[in-house]
Amino acid sequence: MSYNFIDLFAGIGGFRTGFEKNEFNCVFSSEIDEHAGEMYHANYNETVFKDITKIDEKEIPNHDILLAGFPCQPFSIAGEKKGFNDTRGTLFFDIQRILKEKKPKAIVLENVKHFKSHDNGNTLKVVLNALNELGYTTSWKVLNAKDFGVPQNRERTIIVGSLNGIKFDFNKLATQEPIYIKDILEDDNGQIEYLEENDYTIIENQKKQSSGLIFAGYRNKKIRTKGTRPDTLHLSRVHKQPNRIYSSNGTHPTLSSQESSGRYFVYHNRKVRKLTLKECYRLMGFEDDFKLVGSKAKLYNRIGNSIVIPMVEEIAKQVKNQILNKTDDIIKCKKPIKQISLFDFINEKLAG
Numbered sequence: 081m082s083y084n085f086i087d088l089f090a091g092i093g094g095f096r097t098g099f100e101k102n103e104f105n106c107v108f109s110s111e112i113d114e115h116a117g118e119m120y121h122a123n124y125n126e127t128v129f130k131d132i133t134k135i136d137e138k139e140i141p142n143h144d145i146l147l148a149g150f151p152c153q154p155f156s157i158a159g160e161k162k163g164f165n166d167t168r169g170t171l172f173f174d175i176q177r178i179l180k181e182k183k184p185k186a187i188v189l190e191n192v193k194h195f196k197s198h199d200n201g202n203t204l205k206v207v208l209n210a211l212n213e214l215g216y217t218t219s220w221k222v223l224n225a226k227d228f229g230v231p232q233n234r235e236r237t238i239i240v241g242s243l244n245g246i247k248f249d250f251n252k253l254a255t256q257e258p259i260y261i262k263d264i265l266e267d268d269n270g271q272i273e274y275l276e277e278n279d280y281t282i283i284e285n286q287k288k289q290s291s292g293l294i295f296a297g298y299r300n301k302k303i304r305t306k307g308t309r310p311d312t313l314h315l316s317r318v319h320k321q322p323n324r325i326y327s328s329n330g331t332h333p334t335l336s337s338q339e340s341s342g343r344y345f346v347y348h349n350r351k352v353r354k355l356t357l358k359e360c361y362r363l364m365g366f367e368d369d370f371k372l373v374g375s376k377a378k379l380y381n382r383i384g385n386s387i388v389i390p391m392v393e394e395i396a397k398q399v400k401n402q403i404l405n406k407t408d409d410i411i412k413c414k415k416p417i418k419q420i421s422l423f424d425f426i427n428e429k430l431a432g
């Protein structure tokens with residue numbers, strides 16, 4: 081059975097690819113960023129609708145499932161307060177008005193890990209209350225990309241809602257054995273950027289952290305010496321994320337949407353090298369034939385904003401099994417209404 085979805089805050093289509101791999105069909109996409117729109121067109125041959133706040137919900141095609149990796153914004157109201165218009169002025173309000181009009185059978189929302197604690201938990205509470213008010217049964221969990229076969233420690237809050245009363249069970253998601261940075265590196269084709277030996281320091285006793293990361297060393301960038309205690313000078317370098325170097329035998333930290341220079345350095349075969357753009361896209365589960373158009377800076381921003389495809393694929397599979405197929409079963413099980421003509425009705429009555 082094939083289901084239709086809409087791709088809101090679509091970015092470069094991470095959600096879309098994961099759902100399409102499970103034979104879902106995209107019927108509408110919205111994305112405001114010009115460059116993301118160009119990449120979307122290059123890869124899916126589809127022109128996105130731009131600002132979602134300007135789109136009338138009645139114009140959006142009917143769909144079975146709404147997907148949205150929406151930006152995290154605070155609400156001025158407290159979680160307990162109810163009322164459809166309470167969230168007006170936020171991008172979540174646009175999701176709400178589409179749900180109210182279109183009533184898709186299921187929804188999947190994605191946000192950053194700290195969404196659950198954002199504004200002391202109020203943001204999540206408002207979102208869940210609003211979805212419940214619209215008839216959705218919700219569940220949520222923080223998932224980590226490294227559990228889905230990509231070597232990136234990337235935690236994201238996922239909310240799944242269903243209109244048929246089924247509570248999505250995150251425990252049914254199939255997880256995979258970890259793989260490491262070295263498993264996704266390109267062969268050295270002469271294009272790899274290496275650091276000079278005196279540009280970095282490699283530490284002894286490299287240990288794998290519970291996140292899977294192995295901190296291997298740091299770039300010898302200028303440090304702030306004023307007011308620093310003796311023997312702690314290196315710490316001011318280490319504490320800057322773009323100075324850190326991780327071992328290729330471990331997991332990579334979260335790729336950031338703020339990092340437009342691609343300062344991701346790994347220690348591999350006793351040398352320090354920068355990850356290539358292709359490797360960054362692999363760290364999010366994009367295939368090598370995914371078309372990268374535009375400047376390097378924009379391509380780094382886009383990938384840091386996206387969602388890890390193998391994780392989405394698994395969510396899509398379970399949403400289909402747990403919610404959508406079940407919704408169809410419920411509809412099939414309902415006794416069909418017997419339709420009789422007026423002639424038969426009168427005859428039945430006369431026959432007593």
Ligand SMILES: C[S@@+](CC[C@H](N)C(=O)[O-])C[C@H]1O[C@@H](n2cnc3c(N)ncnc32)[C@H](O)[C@@H]1O
Pocket residue numbers: 088089090091092093094095110111112113116130131132133149150151171382385386387
């Ligand atoms: C966290 S990203 C989602 C990325 C996406 N999941 C992907 O795989 O690339 C949020 C996206 O929302 C877009 N956005 C923000 N405001 C918007 C608006 N008013 N209308 C449409 N898109 C918007 C941003 O440009 C950004 O690409």
